[in-house]
Amino acid sequence: MNTATFNIAAVERDTGLSKDVLRMWERRYGFPVPSRDSNGERCYPAEQVDRLRQIKRLMDLGHRPGKLIATPPEELGALTSRRSKSVAVDVSADDGDLGELLALIKQHDTAAFQQAMQQRLARQGLQRFVQDTVAPLTRQVGEKWEDGSFEVFEEHLYTELTKRLLRQAIATLPGGPRGPRVLLTSVPDEQHVLGLLMVETLFALEGAECIPLGTQMPLLEIGRAAEAHQADIVALSFSQAFPQRQIPGLLQQLRLVLPEKTALWAGGGGVARVTRTGDAELITTLDDALEALANWRVQHA
Amino acid sequence: MNTATFNIAAVERDTGLSKDVLRMWERRYGFPVPSRDSNGERCYPAEQVDRLRQIKRLMDLGHRPGKLIATPPEELGALTSRRSKSVAVDVSADDGDLGELLALIKQHDTAAFQQAMQQRLARQGLQRFVQDTVAPLTRQVGEKWEDGSFEVFEEHLYTELTKRLLRQAIATLPGGPRGPRVLLTSVPDEQHVLGLLMVETLFALEGAECIPLGTQMPLLEIGRAAEAHQADIVALSFSQAFPQRQIPGLLQQLRLVLPEKTALWAGGGGVARVTRTGDAELITTLDDALEALANWRVQHA
DNA sequence: ACGTCCTGTTTGTCTAGGACAAAACAAGTG
């Protein structure tokens, strides 16, 4: 297990840090310092890859690489989620129940977790289930992952099981094409779909006609799809991990390829810190999304 | 719509061709030839991006870039799927029915498509539905996309709707933990999940305990997950589009981080052309997968 | 005719260091 080393492409794949960045950090900060193989190419030990992933995780939370790299590895865990704290406080009241669910994931008991979620769904009804269970639970899983008490694969497991649950719930809804036609997708490099599914659930409940295209659609294709489906709204999702700097440019470019009458909505944790854009409507919470939908209906009545 | 130009990062995102490759092609073949902005950075017009995507698509089928770039753009469409033809012939007999389904996707009639699929599922039963409907239909959609008669977003729509259907079907199965514990996932950069879902369906029908982790798991995390879940088998999926050259190295690395007693199975269109590897069992068809499962049970009885 | 070995060509990826612009921060001023 310790004998494996990673070449620079493997590190890029596994950490999400580009080759350029990896080389630049080595030049500037002196970390990471991979050994070299017989061709002079970089060989990263597994230990450095892990530390790089931890650093990347903290960067997505708003920390800066210079400081993180200067920090000794042991102290990295302590830096966790200063930004999340403020948010976490105001929901801590009803965390009692969610704790159970988190524990089931942590124990890798998939069957019990699914059953518990189904029960909650039956008890709360779909809308409250999404807003009061799935949304906060997802945030908590994210936080647990940030502070290291959840492994990546545990987050993946949670995501996968919850995705299934929501899709199943959506499938049972009567297709009510009374509201706007909403095309839901994400841009390339953005693979997180849970937020999109939550929105889809709420919109479907409201009777909107949702067209789910999955994730990672090239921009030109989004334009074509919007035209072909006569979409009233294109809803995109950006996660916290998505490179912030690219978002305004992306929205601007997308606006250019969309039909003029099609509205462009961007939501998710990634847009919370984005301000400057006249190209799209920014939506940061699920309530915002519902409000935006209601507004749209008023304006197109 | 014509005014938009793409910088090199956007082209990489939208085509899947790395920046290195884009610059190399420009140097060697004289295509693409982007204009430059005031900083000397490359600006690709949308037209070249489209041609690049078409070239990438044909490369995934086994064509070579040198020839493709030399071919005038108008003739590119004609090169479509020589490799697929041989396969397509022997299923053309029962294509009659599938044509209907394809037509519904092409018309973007999601409701009718879902209903037609549900009917087929009810009529055929889950196992035959997967093997005789979903698998060939997925291949056909891929071919339609390759020869340009399906847009990317139409393929995405098909994929998304079918994923939902399969997941829904899996959810209704009784969790029968009698067989091996199988961990299903894919490596980073591999986002296609439909094949994995088909296998999961068949395995679940056979009573195996499936643990779906979604796609894009870093290698070290796959190892941790296998250990935590005490997985008997780790099943990976590689699509045709996945860079072939990376697969053997990936499997070798993964083998090193997996517990010794855990079997490693790799399947999907991407492994069909891979031979040299003693690290994993290669599985190219759904029948192979079922056979491998039966074998495993014999050996561990 | 078919497989196998060899050789040249094609192709992708790596390396190095330099340059610059946008974002984040710090410091001073109204």
Place this chain on the structure above:
DNA sequence: CACTTGTTTTGTCCTAGACAAACAGGACGT
């Protein structure tokens, strides 16, 4: 406290060269 200005940090892009792995095609032997 709000604003503007300068400075530092940081990521991305650039060129150009080198090399190894994969492929194609020919020569050879069975």
